[in-house]
Amino acid sequence: MTDTAPGGAGTGTVFRETTAEPRTQAVPLAHLSLELGHLYMEDFEAGPERLHRHFAQVRPWADAARAAAAAAGRGAPRISTCFLIDDYFTRLSSPAELIPMLLAEAERAGLAIDYLARESACATADGIALADAVLHRLVESPHPGSDGSRPPAKDTGWLTNGERTPGLESLEAMANVASWRPPAETAARRHSVFLDVEMWDEADDGSRTWSCAFLAAVWQLARLGLLRHAGEAVLRPTPWSGDGFPRDWAALPPLLQLDPTAAPFAAYRTRSVLPARFLSVEHAVGVVLAHFEADAAALRQIAERSRAEGLPVPGDIPDRATYSFYEAP
Known part of the structure; x- marks a missing residue:
């Protein structure tokens, strides 16, 4: 199939295959992506009881989020759960040691983790520099009265x-x-x-270390189904074989699907249940999301599908991400 445009040599017409035009890949969507935590390596180093206290605090908020989603929808809501592990700033343990302990303590609190992600994947995943790609889609809005002297x-x-x-x-x-x-x-x-x-x-050699806030913004955009690379979806889940976890973090897929029957990873909205110390970080996440220019086709796909389900999403991306903060004992 072809179309025409002026400017071709000799004939004044250019023939172009419309199938060659870039297309934005749609992704499966749940109604809600429920984050059951984002802890640092020192939290894991404190041992199983520290993790159990975390999940015991999370459980009531997770139950409330499920109840609210059920009340707002039509029929049973599609809800997936996720957990983000910090392997970017520190690596005090191995996946083989840490992940089984994490899953056991979540289960002991009556919770199940469907998807497990590495925070380093929010910087680079599957050879794609996700953080850098998000940076280049930020659009600044000059403050009224500003003189334009501030560097971008x-x-x-x-x-x-x-x-x-x-x-x-x-x-x-x-x-x-x-x-x-x-x-x-x-x-x-x-x-x-x-x-x-x-x-x-x-660093002195020019290498960058992304901030926790910026990586958390990438994480939110992934959970909202808004990240694309050349039109293709990124940070796609890899099914877990169940044969044990590797000793090296680099050998662990960026995003692991632990439950093969889970609702999709990405969702119309997100809810994160976090310790109160993350409040300032998530405030910063909202600033990044407010400046992010998402792929127009991805936004349109999500808007059309959510309306068809009777669950329209807010127009502003930051309003799609919600939080519950608890005070750690």
Whole structure:
């Protein structure tokens, strides 16, 4: 099948195969992706009882999320559970030692983990630099009245939800202004809650270490079914064979499907049940999501399918991610 366009040599017509046009792959979608935790290696190092206390705190919130999803839908909701393990910043143990302990303590608390992900996969998975791809889809919105002097977030590694306080040099260069001006949130409701998010830092050799907040934003976008590479879905689940877990983290698939009968990994909405210490991190995640320009076709696919099920999703991506925070004992 072909179409025509002006500008061809000699004939004024270019013939192009429409099948060669890039297409956005659709992904299976649950109604809700329920995250049962995101712990650091030191939490695992503290032993099984520390994990059991975590899951015991999570269980009531997980039950409430399931009940709310059932009340909002038509029929039985499709809910998948997931857990994110930090193998990016520290690796104090091996999958063979850690994962069986994790699954056993979740089960002891009456919970089942359908999908298990490595945090390092939010940086790079299956040869695709996911964090870098998300960075290049961030669109900054200049704060009203800004002078454009601030370097782009893609260059500085810092992303804000408003206008920073001007530096001293900028103030001295401006005529008839006060010596200090406060930062301002772009979408403030009377008073600002200003946030400046560090997306990465760099070593002397120029290598980047992505921040926990930025990797968590990639994680949310994956769970919402909004990540694509050349139109193809990324971070796709790998079924677990049940033959035991490897000794090396690099040998573990980026995203593991533990239950073959589980609802899809990605979902219209996400709910994360986390310790309260993650509150500031997830605030930063919302800033990143608010600046992310998702693939238009992926957004359209999700909107059409959710409407067809009578469960339309919010237009703004950050509003699709919800949280329950508990205070650790």
